[in-house]
Amino acid sequence: MGAAYGTLAADAAGREAEFAALRARYDRGGEPSDTDDWIGTGIAALPAVLDELGVRGDAGIELRLDEFPVFSPGDICPDNNLLYPDGMRVLDFEGAGYHPVFLDAAYLTMPFATCWCVFRLPPAVVSDVDAAYRSRVTVVYPELADDRVWSDGLGRAVAAWTVDATVAVGARAAAGDQPLHPRRTPVPTIRALLRHRWQVLAATPGLPAFADLAERLLAATDGWGVEPLPLYPAFSVHGRR
Numbered sequence: 001m002g003a004a005y006g007t008l009a010a011d012a013a014g015r016e017a018e019f020a021a022l023r024a025r026y027d028r029g030g031e032p033s034d035t036d037d038w039i040g041t042g043i044a045a046l047p048a049v050l051d052e053l054g055v056r057g058d059a060g061i062e063l064r065l066d067e068f069p070v071f072s073p074g075d076i077c078p079d080n081n082l083l084y085p086d087g088m089r090v091l092d093f094e095g096a097g098y099h100p101v102f103l104d105a106a107y108l109t110m111p112f113a114t115c116w117c118v119f120r121l122p123p124a125v126v127s128d129v130d131a132a133y134r135s136r137v138t139v140v141y142p143e144l145a146d147d148r149v150w151s152d153g154l155g156r157a158v159a160a161w162t163v164d165a166t167v168a169v170g171a172r173a174a175a176g177d178q179p180l181h182p183r184r185t186p187v188p189t190i191r192a193l194l195r196h197r198w199q200v201l202a203a204t205p206g207l208p209a210f211a212d213l214a215e216r217l218l219a220a221t222d223g224w225g226v227e228p229l230p231l232y233p234a235f236s237v238h239g240r241r
Helices: 002-011 016-026 038-052 101-109 123-137 147-175 190-202 208-220 233-237
Strands: 069-072 081-084 087-090 097-100
Touching: 002 069, 002 087, 002 101, 002 123, 016 097, 038 147, 069 101, 097 101, 101 123, 101 147, 147 190, 147 208, 190 208
Parallel strands: none
Antiparallel strands: 069 097, 081 087
């Protein structure tokens, strides 16, 4: 999966004008997702959600993420891909556009930042996916071979996706726990997922303000008493940890 999306990003690099022309030609009135300031909107909405969760709001938190643009379908959850003998087919391009490379890199390693069908991956798998994606995009952005550049950008993307998840379901989680999907099984609960996201953010280096916020969220919700987010069933069956 990392190799497939990394190859797509590399092959489409520098073709923003071509994509814009195609979108204008086939546009049906949808809002271009890559021009929305969803990160800024999420940070602005965060204090009110934090109040619901019993944590003091942080109006001063800022986050910049606008470098190294790559093409992405926008929603790269596992259920938006089909496996064929000759490779992977990508589905769901309704949110397609150009956005910073780190958003897809973090999406793959968190893992799967906005999915309802999300569990943990073994660390070795996360490392393999990260390396596969990074090896493709460094072809067009050699600067990403620098570990400091990669780690810094990846951390900021983790923060952006975590804010997005917190704003999306934080108020619901404060009111009570529920499955992420009303009909599909197995799925985690919203409280288990949020605590996992905050644990990942708390352990992300280079973002002390966000790490502190994540620690305070974890402390405030310790009484939820939810089990840790489990591994994907495929890995649990084979006893991988």
